[in-house]
Amino acid sequence: DTGVSQDPRHKITKRGQNVTFRCDPISEHNRLYWYRQTLGQGPEFLTYFQNEAQLEKSRLLSDRFSAERPKGSFSTLEIQRTEQGDSAMYLCASSLEAEHNYGYTFGSGTRLTVV
Amino acid sequence: KQEVTQIPAALSVPEGENLVLNCSFTDSAIYNLQWFRQDPGKGLTSLLLIQSSQREQTSGRLNASLDKSSGRSTLYIAASQPGDSATYLCAVVKGSGGYNKLIFGAGTRLAVHP
Numbered sequence: 126d127t128g129v130s131q132d133p134r135h136k137i138t139k140r141g142q143n144v145t146f147r148c149d150p151i152s153e154h155n156r157l158y159w160y161r162q163t164l165g166q167g168p169e170f171l172t173y174f175q176n177e178a179q180l181e182k183s184r185l186l187s188d189r190f191s192a193e194r195p196k197g198s199f200s201t202l203e204i205q206r207t208e209q210g211d212s213a214m215y216l217c218a219s220s221l222e223a224e225h226n227y228g229y230t231f232g233s234g235t236r237l238t239v240v
Numbered sequence: 241k242q243e244v245t246q247i248p249a250a251l252s253v254p255e256g257e258n259l260v261l262n263c264s265f266t267d268s269a270i271y272n273l274q275w276f277r278q279d280p281g282k283g284l285t286s287l288l289l290i291q292s293s294q295r296e297q298t299s300g301r302l303n304a305s306l307d308k309s310s311g312r313s314t315l316y317i318a319a320s321q322p323g324d325s326a327t328y329l330c331a332v333v334k335g336s337g338g339y340n341k342l343i344f345g346a347g348t349r350l351a352v353h354p
Binding site for chain 2: 131158160165166167168169170173181214216218228229230231232233234236
């Protein structure tokens with residue numbers, strides 16, 4: 126296992142189209158996170174899974190966004206009816222639940238450009 | 241609400257200088273703090289993780305300290321090199337309703353010139 130994988134690396138889409146991103150976490154990690162990062166800013170939390178359960182969603186995650194993690198393995202993030210404001214880097218991270226020993230491993234991200 | 245601030249926002253130094261990057265957070269009740277490096281257009285690479293019970297961590301030319309009571313962490317880079325040029329992000333782990341997540345600062349953009 127070489128780390129957290131994200132696919133695709135880059136996505137250009139027209140406004141109004143739907144897009145889906147995939148994240149494969151480190152296999153033994155039971156926690157998976159999605160973050161969004163815009164230019165010049167730090168990543169912002171979107172949502173979080175423990176195994177297959179989605180336990181928290183940010184207010185940034187509008188109704189057009191949906192995330193799943195079937196069977197507690199890989200996760201998908203779908204954006205419906207994309208808008209130009211959705212253009213950002215979407216980052217996935219995973220961690221192993223342990224007593225206060227959390228370390229997060231991030232993937233390389235998916236760069237979304239909405240034109 | 242936890243807020244993380246990084247100072248300076250940008251830094252340009254000649255090769256060989258020792259550097260200090262600063263991170264402050266408003267709520268001292270954190271589980272741990274993690275420093276990351278991000279190259280342009282890339283994902284995040286973990287540099288150092290400091291648990292709440294620790295005061296510092298070291299890896300090679302990097303040393304990170306944590307003072308929970310004052311809400312501060314510093315990342316010290318010794319003998320900087322052009323390859324250190326990147327954005328450095330500080331993030332704290334803060335529980336929310338029992339579940340933990342990283343809260344990031346906006347980063348310090350570092351340029352080391354030969």
